[in-house]
Amino acid sequence: MTALDRAWQLEVERHRAQGTSAAFLGTDALAWDGFARRARLDDTARRCFSSLERRDPETADWVRAYVDGVNDGLDRATAPEFARVGLAPGRWEPWTPLGVWLATHILFAGFPAKLWREQVVQHLGADAVALFATDGPGTSGSNGWLVSGERTTTGHAVIAGDPHRFIEDPGVYQQIHLSCPEFDVVGLAVPGVPGIAHFGHTGTVAWAITNAMADYQDLYRERLRRTGAGVEALGPDGVWRRAARHTETVEVAGEEPVEVEVIETDRGPVIIGGPEGLDDRVPDSGTPVADRACVTSPVGRATPGTHARRVAEPPTWLLPHARTTSRGGTPIEGAPAPCDRTHQTPRADPTGDVTQALSLRYPPRVTEDLGFSALLPLLRARRVADVDRALDLWAEPVNVVQAADTEGGLLHRVAGRVPLRAEANRIRLVPAWEPGHGWEGRHETPYAGLTDGIAVMANQRGPATSLGVEFAPPHRADRITALLTERDRWSAADMPVIHMDTRLASAVPLLDQLEALDGLTPEAAAIRDALLRWDRHMDANSTDAAVYAAVRGAVVRRLAAHPAFAALTTPPAYPEVFLPWLNLVPRVGFALEHLLRADELYGIDRAETVRAAVEEVAASGDLPATWGDTHRLSPWRALVPRQATFAPSRRPARSPTALKAWEVPPLAAPGTDPSTSSTRACARHAESTHRTPLLDGQTLPAAALADPPSEGPGLSGDHDCVLCTSAVPGWTDLSARGPAARYVWDLARREDSLWVVPFGASGVPGSPHHRDQLPLWLRGDLVPVVTDWQQLKKENEDA
Structure with a gap:
């Protein structure tokens, strides 16, 4: 079914996993394709599937059945995007779902944050790392909460929450119902991956996850050298060893093909630099990153208000077949200037040699296991103990999981594989040639309990504290906990009041700075006084929220422009995939409360900075009427619609420079070949994707089913609100990230469970179910989870 509803989306994901996106999306996708090839994503997926065949042939057969169903559906798919780019659906291999999962989550743990920390330590010292340690541009987050039966109106547990990811069209989650004699499960599935890994309800047990951080x-840091036989890398024992090396060709629509040099040492694939260094041209100075429009998202989508371009000259790992072509982009009028890719000279290591290359070591490349053996046991689960055993098999990404069953069982634990290694490995780049940085087994995953009948997971420090370095600020978790304590009993229908809460606790440090100001002009004093009376809710219809965002943005820009941080504006010559983690303006924006509260900030007069910012806003005379005027939904699409992009005309088209890299979409059609295997039979027995009617007999205007409007709808919420519709303070108020779904799992009666997604179940433009849930998602409404097959209408005879 998903192969019919989400054919275009599935193919985008397959190409992204293979590193072949540029063949039809063009030069903007080349940076991601280069990373995917160098990181060996497709090869790792193949290895993991081969290992799965040996360790767990039943699950391997099940994945094959799923792939058979995808291929059958793609043969009949009619998605209009294929004609637009001249692409025909390709064939999925048995390991393709594993590749989709890996490509979706390879940046989930935010390893590029180590590049940022390295820069901060080099230029500001080790103490500065904590100032910027927060849920920044390279991380993802979610809300989740478990309320035990003692705190509900039914006496049975309720699990609720919302995963925060980049909002994409089609959506990154799909509501589905998988049913056969062996299991009957509803949940939010990831297209291209069988089963329901993240959010599911079997009728007697339910589970949900957030990123454990x-x-x-x-x-x-690798020392590489070329020899007559290839490339060698220096190991921790002082011995130079042969590194695996080959070249791969990346096809680029409208351009000459490009060769990528792939090198792998004993640590892992080399993803940055090579034997010749980080780049083949490293000028002494250049345009600071803070002045560029290069804030691409960690998943490779450019953040709102930005555009991305390829480097003016290729680094050594991109070798043109015939010629070097211009790879600049043309910004839309009013957009920031294009990125200038000039960088710092590579830093020297302690022995005086230039650090020339960086390799990535990641668990599935080492263990050949992505945790797919957990997927079937999750579908078969009947009690919390079953979920717990299944999660012992989980590998990547590492999640905090909550589960509950109809018999009162409760679970709050971490699931996934975290290697045991030196503390330095977790913080920064480590030298491959020094001993003491190898992996020595794995951490035991922690468990946690409930407090007063509730447990909250919102990426804060909690059960996973010992496994991470940087976590989300505690504001969302604290606010959810406070809201839950306001009532003695909760029902499933009560949960949207928590989903939609807009109080912004992180506003306090800036408001404290404002309160201390005197001697302001009358206009600036009026702004200060209004903000001190403000209720601190980031509501779309709030004028005060809009004024606060304007002042905050001005403060962020002024801090980022201060000479104390000048060295952080120009990063090394790293590939563009990693620039989001190195851009100073978002880093300052997301760490603003730390920077304002620090005892001392490198001689910066923060009071005067805030004073200048509020005077700037007062003098501009160009404030938006409400927060929702500028805080608008700006979803990512692989192809920009011809007529509109759901974004202001001043914003350049969203660029899939790296496509995405830490999330995916929903599910695909199961296999259809007859088999005696019970799991194959289960996989092909029945699947439905939920078509959600509007509540109260409402209808959508015809225009809502066609191309999106030129501007996205105004949104409530902000980065640190429970309603986490994240802008980029100091850069743009547009929101590209937010709740990719909302769910409420009721253990009293599954039929009383609720959910919603930002757009709809279908990914086919013009379908009645392409965008029918958007009005509900905007209002915070949820719709019932329909599990009675008699209430479902078959709309596609091909299904």
């Missing part, structure tokens, strides 16, 4: 990937 664990650190389980390492970056090694």
Whole structure:
């Protein structure tokens, strides 16, 4: 079914996993394709599937059945995007779902944050790392909460929450119902991956996850040299050893093909630099990153208000077949200037040699296991103990999981594989040639309990504290906990009041700075006084929230422009995939409360900075009427619609420079070949994707089913609100990230469970179910989870 509903989306994901996106998306996708090839994503997926065949042939057969169903559906798919780019659906291999999962989550742990920390330590010292340690541009987050039966109106547990990811069209999650004699499960599935890994309800047990913010990937500084036989790398024993090396060709639509040099040492694939260094041209100075429009998302989508371009000259790992072509982009009028890719000279290591390359060590490349053996046991689970055993098999990404069953069983634990290694590995880049940085087994995953009948997971420090380095600020978790304590009993229908809460606790440090100001002009004093009366809710219809965002943005820009941080504006010559983690303006924006509260900030007069910012806003005379005027939904699409992009005209088209890299979409059609295997039979028995009617008999205007409007709808919420619709303070108020779904799992009666997604179940433009849930998602409404097959209408005879 998903192969019919989400054919275009599935193919985008397959190409992204293979590193072949540029063949039809063009030069903007080349940076991601280069990373995917160098990181060996497709090869790792193949290895993991081969290992799965040996260790767990039943699950391997099940994945094959799923792939058979995808291929059958793609043969009949009619998605209009294929004609637009001249692409025909390709064939999925048995390991393709594993590749989709890996490509989706390879940046989930945020290993590029180590590049940022390295820069901070080099230029500001080790103490400065904590100032910027927060849920920044390279991380993802979610809310989740478990309320035990003693705190509900039914006496049975309720699990609720919302995963925060980049909002994409089609959506990154799909509501599905998988049913056969062996299991009957509803949940939010990831297209291209069988089963329901993250959010599911079997009728007697339910589970949900958030990102644990664990650190389980390492970056090694490598010493490489070319020899007559190839490339060698210096190991921790002082011996030069042969590194695996080959070249791969990346096809680029409208351009000459490009060769990528792939090198792998004993630590892992080399993803940055090579034997000749980080780049083949490293000028002494250049345009600071803070002045560029290069804030691409960690998943390779450019953040709102930005555009991305390829480097003006290729680094050594990109070798043109015939010629070097211009790879600049043309910004839309009013957009920031294009990125200038000039960089710092590579830093020298302690022995005086230039650090020339960085390799990535990540668990599935080492263990050949992505945790797919957990997927079937999750579908078969009947009690919390079953979920717990299944999660012992989980590998990547590392999650905090909550589960409950109809018999009162409760579970709150961490699941996933985190290697045991030196503390330095977790923090920064480590030298491959020094001993003491190898992996020595794995951490035991922690468990946690409930407090007063509730447990909250919102990426804060909690059960996963010992496994991570940087976590989200505690604001969302604290606010959810406070809201839950306001009532003695909760029902499933009560949960949207928590989903939609907009109080912004992180506003306090800036408001404290404002309160201390005197001697302001009358206009600036009026702004200060209004903000001190403000209720601190980031509501779309709030004028005060809009003024606060304007002042905050001005403060962020002024801090980022201060000479104390000048050295952080120009990064090394790293590939563009990693620039989001190195851009100073978002780093300052997301760490603003730390910077304002620090005892001392490198001689910066923060009071005067805030004073200048509020005077700037007062003098501008160009404030938005409400927060929702500028805080608008800006979803990512692989192809920009011809007529509109759901974004202001001043914003350049969203660029898939790295496509995405830490999330995916929903599910695909199961296999259809007859088999005596019970799991194959289960996989092909029945699957439905939920078509959700509007509540109260409402209808959508015809225009809502066609191309999106030129501007996205105004949103409530902000980065640190429970309603986490994240802008980029100091850069743009547009929101590209937010709740990719909302769910409420009721253990009293599954039929009383609720959910919603930002757009709809279908990914086919023009379908009645392409965008029918958007009005509900905007209002915070949820719709019932329909599990009675008699209430479902078959709309596609091909299904």
